[in-house]
Amino acid sequence: MKIGSIINGRERIEDNRQTMTVYNPFDNEKVAELKLAANKDLDDAVTSSFETFHSMMKAMPAHERADILRKTADLLEGKTEEFATTISKEAGKPIKYSRGEVARSIQVLRFASELAKNITGEVLPMDAAIGGRHRIGLVKREPLGVVGAITPFNFPLNLSLHKLAPALAAGNTVVFKPAEKTPVSAYKLVKLFQEAGLPDGVINLVIGTGEEVGAPLVTHDHVHKISFTGSLAVGKNIRETAGFKKVTLELGSNSPNILFEDADIEDAATELVKGAFSFSGQVCISAQRIYVHQDIYDAFLGSYIQKINALRIGDPLEEHTDIGPMINEEEAKRAKQWIDDAVEKGAKIEVGGERNGAVLTPTLMTNVDENMKIIAQEVFAPIVSVIPFKTEEEVIGYSNDSIYGLQAGVFTNDINRAMRVADRLEMGGVWINEISTYRQDNHPYGGVKQSGVGREGVKYAIEDMTEMKFIGIKIDQNKQ
C-alpha cells in the first residue's frame, strides 16, 4: 500500500518524493510505503485550508457540519474491523485494544456531531454597569480559521479525532499532521470524511516528519491554532515557536495511583494490570507509580504479581494477546536501559525486565526512589513501580513531586479522605476508585505543570477552537 498527503482532495504520491516505510513492530511486515510531504506541500496545505475557510467553511451551517460528522461515525462503525486491524498492524497494539479505540473514535464523532448544533453564546445584562442602560450585549462564538492538528503514534485514530471532530464541529478547517510512525489509520480516516461528503480543502492531510512539516506548520502565519498531542520536548518547542497562535498541548505524565488501607485490593490489582500494561504502557496516563499503604502492601504486591504473570504476550493480531511490542525496537532498548539504570541504583525487578526485539515483558519494580528515571520521568513503557507509604500527608507529597500533573487514581472507601486527597493532588484530573489510565471522551482532559496547556474532551476542545466575539447594540430611546 502506497499512501501520501491529501491536499485539496488530491493525493500526492508522485515517485520523485522521499519515501518512508511503516513496518509492523511485531513481525517487521511492511504495512505501507509513505510518499512524504515536503515543505512546499505543507505550504499548499495551509493555503488550501485558509482559502477553504474563507470561501466556504466559515459559512457552512451547523446542521451540515453535524451531518458530515454523523455520517463519518456511521461509516467508521461499518469499518470497525478494518480500522482496528490497521491500528494493530501499524502500532503493534493488541487487537482488543484497537477495537476499543475504534469504538471510542465513533463516540467522539457522535459527540461532535451533537455539539456542532449547540455552540451557543450569551446575552449580557448591560445595565449592570453604570451608564450601560438601553444597551444589548451579545457574546457569540466564532470559529478560529485554520487549526494545525499534530498527533502522536499511540492512539493514531482517537487522538486524531479529538482534534479533527471538534475543529469541524466549530466550523474550522484543518491541516492534519499525523505521527509518521502510524499514519495509515489517519489516511483512511481522511478518506472516510471525503466519503461522508466533507468538501475538499476542509481537512488537508500532510504525511511527513516533525522537522520537515510539523515545525513549519507551527510557525505558519495562516494557521490560527496548534493543537498538539505528544512528547514534552516537542511541546516545549511548539510553545516557544507558535507566536500569537492559540496552543493546546497534551503532553506526558508519570501518573500516580494511591491505594489506602481500606481499598479493595483484588479489584485495584486487576484494574492496575490494565492501567499499567495496556498497549505496553504507551499511554500518557498509564499507571507508573503505585503507592500502597504499608498495611496492605504485601497483600497487594502478591496479588499484583500473580495477575501480571498471567498476561499473555504475543502477536497483536491474535485475539487473546494482552501485551504486544512497543512501537519499535529502539524504544524497547531505551526502556530496558532505564530498568538497568534503576537496578544499578538499588531497585529490584519483581517481574519481567526482559527484552526480545521490540517486545519488553511487563515489568514490576520495587525498592525504587525519585532519583531513578523510572520514577522521575515519563517511562512510556510496560514498567510500573510499587512503593509503600505510611500517611496521607506523605503520599500526597510523593504524588505531587513531579514535573507532570495529568491524571491520578485514588482507591479508598472513605469519601472524606477521597475528596481531601483529590483536592490536594496537582493534576488535571483525579479518579476515585478508578485507575489513572481511565479516560472518557466527554470529560475535560488535559494537564497542569508540564503535562500541558488547555483541555480536550469534545465540548472543551470546541471551546478552545472558537473565539468569543462581543456585539453590542445601543437602543435609541427617542427614534420612533
Ligand code: NAD
Ligand atoms: P512525539 O512528540 O515524538 O511526536 C508527536 C508528533 O509531533 C508527531 O506527529 C511528530 O512528527 C511531531 N513532531 C515531532 N517534532 C516536531 C516539531 N519540531 N514540530 C512539530 N511537530 C513535531 O510523540 P510520540 O512519541 O508520537 O508520542 C508519545 C508522547 O505523546 C508521550 O510523551 C505521551 O505522553 C504523549 N501523549 C500525550 C497524550 C495526552 O493527551 N496528554 C496522549 C497521548 C500521548
